[in-house]
Amino acid sequence: MTQSPDHSIRSILHVDMDAFFVSVEELEDPTLVGKAVIVGADSDGRGVVAAASYEARKFGVHSAMPIRTAKKLCPHAIFLRGQHRKYGEYSQRIHRIFEEFTPVVEMVSIDEAYLDLTGCERLHGSAFRAADKLIRRVKDRTGLNCSVGVSTSHLVSKIASDQAKPHGLLYVLPGCEARFLAPLPIRRMPGIGKVTEPELRSLGIVTIGDLQQMGQDKLRNRFGKFGEWLYTKSSGLDIDAYQYEEEPKSISHETTFDTDINDLDEVERTLSYLAQLVGRRLRDHGLFARTVGLKLRFAPFKTLTRDVTLDEPTNLDSVIFASVLRLFEDAWNGKQKIRLVGVRSSNLQRTAFQRSLIDAAQREKFDKVLKAADKVREKFGFDAVQLARSVEPDRQPSRKKRGFLGRED
Amino acid sequence: MEFSTSKADLLKELTLTQGVVERKTTIPILSNLLFEVEESTLRISATDLDLGIRCGCPAKVINGGSGTIPAKRLFEIVRSLPDAEVHFKLLENHWVQVTCARSSFKLVGMARDNFPVLPTTPKPVAALPAGVCSAMMQKTIFAISSEESRYTLNGALLLMKPESASMVATDGHRLALVECDVQVQGLKSELRVLIPKKAMAELLRLLSEAEEETPVELSKDESHLFFQIGSRVLISRMLTGQFPNYEAVLPRENTRVVELDKEQTAAAVRRVALLADERSHAIRMQVEKDRVEIFSSSGEYGEAHEVLDATYDKESIQIGFNYQYLLDFMSVVGEGGKIRLELKDEQSAGQLRPAEQGAYRYRYVVMPMRI
Numbered sequence: 001m002t003q004s005p006d007h008s009i010r011s012i013l014h015v016d017m018d019a020f021f022v023s024v025e026e027l028e029d030p031t032l033v034g035k036a037v038i039v040g041a042d043s044d045g046r047g048v049v050a051a052a053s054y055e056a057r058k059f060g061v062h063s064a065m066p067i068r069t070a071k072k073l074c075p076h077a078i079f080l081r082g083q084h085r086k087y088g089e090y091s092q093r094i095h096r097i098f099e100e101f102t103p104v105v106e107m108v109s110i111d112e113a114y115l116d117l118t119g120c121e122r123l124h125g126s127a128f129r130a131a132d133k134l135i136r137r138v139k140d141r142t143g144l145n146c147s148v149g150v151s152t153s154h155l156v157s158k159i160a161s162d163q164a165k166p167h168g169l170l171y172v173l174p175g176c177e178a179r180f181l182a183p184l185p186i187r188r189m190p191g192i193g194k195v196t197e198p199e200l201r202s203l204g205i206v207t208i209g210d211l212q213q214m215g216q217d218k219l220r221n222r223f224g225k226f227g228e229w230l231y232t233k234s235s236g237l238d239i240d241a242y243q244y245e246e247e248p249k250s251i252s253h254e255t256t257f258d259t260d261i262n263d264l265d266e267v268e269r270t271l272s273y274l275a276q277l278v279g280r281r282l283r284d285h286g287l288f289a290r291t292v293g294l295k296l297r298f299a300p301f302k303t304l305t306r307d308v309t310l311d312e313p314t315n316l317d318s319v320i321f322a323s324v325l326r327l328f329e330d331a332w333n334g335k336q337k338i339r340l341v342g343v344r345s346s347n348l349q350r351t352a353f354q355r356s357l358i359d360a361a362q363r364e365k366f367d368k369v370l371k372a373a374d375k376v377r378e379k380f381g382f383d384a385v386q387l388a389r390s391v392e393p394d395r396q397p398s399r400k401k402r403g404f405l406g407r408e409d
Numbered sequence: 410m411e412f413s414t415s416k417a418d419l420l421k422e423l424t425l426t427q428g429v430v431e432r433k434t435t436i437p438i439l440s441n442l443l444f445e446v447e448e449s450t451l452r453i454s455a456t457d458l459d460l461g462i463r464c465g466c467p468a469k470v471i472n473g474g475s476g477t478i479p480a481k482r483l484f485e486i487v488r489s490l491p492d493a494e495v496h497f498k499l500l501e502n503h504w505v506q507v508t509c510a511r512s513s514f515k516l517v518g519m520a521r522d523n524f525p526v527l528p529t530t531p532k533p534v535a536a537l538p539a540g541v542c543s544a545m546m547q548k549t550i551f552a553i554s555s556e557e558s559r560y561t562l563n564g565a566l567l568l569m570k571p572e573s574a575s576m577v578a579t580d581g582h583r584l585a586l587v588e589c590d591v592q593v594q595g596l597k598s599e600l601r602v603l604i605p606k607k608a609m610a611e612l613l614r615l616l617s618e619a620e621e622e623t624p625v626e627l628s629k630d631e632s633h634l635f636f637q638i639g640s641r642v643l644i645s646r647m648l649t650g651q652f653p654n655y656e657a658v659l660p661r662e663n664t665r666v667v668e669l670d671k672e673q674t675a676a677a678v679r680r681v682a683l684l685a686d687e688r689s690h691a692i693r694m695q696v697e698k699d700r701v702e703i704f705s706s707s708g709e710y711g712e713a714h715e716v717l718d719a720t721y722d723k724e725s726i727q728i729g730f731n732y733q734y735l736l737d738f739m740s741v742v743g744e745g746g747k748i749r750l751e752l753k754d755e756q757s758a759g760q761l762r763p764a765e766q767g768a769y770r771y772r773y774v775v776m777p778m779r780i
Contacts, residue, residue, distance in 0.1 A: 288779075353689060354689070355777055355779055356581050356776060357582055357776045358581050358658065
């Protein structure tokens with residue numbers, strides 16, 4: 001190897017904004033600073049927590065928790081509906097700052113990104129210095145705090161930034177990845193969730209170190225390919241963590257109604273709108289879904305999900321909507337009040353698949369229509385083109401003025 | 410019941426019943442055959458409630474009567490017997506004694522009354538020569554869907570007119586259609602019947618025993634189809650539901666016509682398929698002027714590529730297919746000769762047919778894969 005070691009060692013930064021939505025709200029309204037703030041929904045107790053300030057977190061509030069629960073835990077909190085457009089603007093500003101450091105920036109969500117600084121030492125000095133510079137620059141230009149993890153792999157950096165929170169920087173030296181991960185509980189590892197964790201625990205595996213101890217062969221025997229993946233990740237060696245996490249397993253959208261409803265038209269409109277959101281994201285990812293699912297939550301919080309497997313994987317809004325509507329008609333008795341509906345696509349693939357002979361012509365036509373629609377949406381926003389089913393017949397839709405595309409059936 | 414019959418005759422009939430008898434049934438009597446003897450014939454019946462068969466052979470009857478015998482055991486016993494007369498005698502408690510030369514067996518039978526009554530065959534409404542029936546079914550049966558959820562695709566549609574017959578089958582991914590000009594005996598207008606896949610498989614077995622010109626008489630009641638070939642009858646429950654409008658699926662604008670040698674193409678596809686993705690079975694065809702290149706790749710095993718001579722003079726096109734669907738067609742289209750692959754674009758259905766249509770006009774529509 002003639003290359004200098006500096007070039008062969010990768011430097012990956014994981015940047016995570018601290019309480020992003022709440023921090024933006026605080027910048028817009030400084031009186032909120034230092035108070036328990038919860039972003040997610042209005043205070044009548046619907047929806048889920050999108051973000052909570054550190055003051056609110058002290059009471060046990062965390063994101064994805066139902067607002068109702070959050071209200072019980074922290075009744076004095078200030079509940080905000082959230083201004084997603086504002087968050088988007090800030091996100092873009094941060095993104096631009098990241099790009100001053102390296103062209104290899106992957107925004108994984110609105111407030112989180114990986115930066116690959118490999119080979120940028122001449123420009124920024126060591127990765128550690130660069131990370132420090134980045135945190136300061138974000139703070140100076142936007143007033144927002146972020147936390148950064150630096151290491152040779154995506155996975156380790158992500159865990160490191162989490163450890164560093166809030167407003168911290170953690171640098172895991174090359175070669176120390178396994179030692180850094182060892183004492184952490186397995187749950188901290190992305191990819192280990194509520195299914196795998198109990199299974200691992202039943203084997204006496206509590207920390208990531210236990211995984212390392214178990215060894216590759218044993219893990220492979222027990223979990224197959226996933227076992228190999230677990231081992232590589234637990235050692236902090238996984239340089240391709242990225243791809244593995246980036247490929248979504250499912251794409252779904254759901255919404256909670258302002259008031260519980262049992263109006264079929266309204267549910268249909270909502271399902272149609274959600275189906276379009278799902279379809280659009282499938283197309284953006286270049287994915288096709290073989291399974292389409294419906295999520296229904298009735299007023300007394302009873303939740304039900306239904307799935308259907310399609311003959312041909314799809315990314316067409318009309319096919320997703322038709323499938324989910326059929327599921328809905330089978331699942332709903334026409335009377336129960338509905339609190340939430342969701343549309344989910346899973347069994348995602350981008351590989352070759354067999355097209356279906358039946359109704360092929362219609363699908364082809366719709367494929368072309370959607371391509372055109374997506375172009376319009378790029379310019380004028382998602383609501384600019386809509387399935388007619390998504391639009392209220394006698395009124396202008398509430399969001400924005402929406403155009404018509406004609407019925408799809 | 411007491412009679413004797415020749416081993417060879419009996420074995421032939423028993424063979425025909427084996428596909429109908431349910432192996433793992435929850436209704437024990439359905440694993441038995443019903444034997445009925447009168448005058449100088451043995452009549453054999455078997456059913457799995459979806460499908461039934463009645464056949465038989467000449468017998469030397471000592472005492473008339475009936476009994477039921479485990480189908481699979483009896484078939485294996487008779488198959489292993491020497492070529493001689495087989496003697497049957499009903500004993501007490503539904504037991505049946507089978508003797509042949511120096512061998513003797515006693516089989517546990519069941520009460521005849523429990524055996525389901527097979528519907529009687531109504532008057533025939535149409536008749537086709539066995540050869541035509543068999544050819545049409547062989548060219549379509551493989552395209553029938555085996556997915557039980559799509560029950561209207563679990564059979565082939567037989568469409569008969571006084572002077573023509575056609576048969577079509579599809580599984581939603583490909584469609585096989587065969588037509589021929591033939592005098593349909595006894596038919597005044599049009600007749601459409603949906604024949605279940607299992608019935609077709611059994612029918613093909615019966616037809617392999619029949620002469621080309623032997624008529625296959627079709628009759629039906631409200632819920633059954635009957636196919637009579639000589640003294641044998643196959644009875645099938647009718648498939649309900651609407652067969653899809655297959656005419657809408659037949660391509661009309663497939664102007665990019667590639668002519669290929671069938672044997673060479675089949676061999677090439679088979680070779681390239683060895684490295685195709687095991688799950689999707691996808692291969693890619695690149696059609697150029699007078700040349701078709703076939704590619705496959707599997708993440709696990711590698712890639713394959715082969716070049717075929719062809720006759721083609723339109724703009725080049727690239728299209729993906731499930732290799733199994735192509736091979737299915739090429740294995741039934743007939744020996745040797747040329748085939749035509751007619752394409753429109755990379756996402757519309759392609760059509761395959763023999764370059765020279767004989768007595769049968771045969772077309773096979775395959776939806777491409779997205780690759």
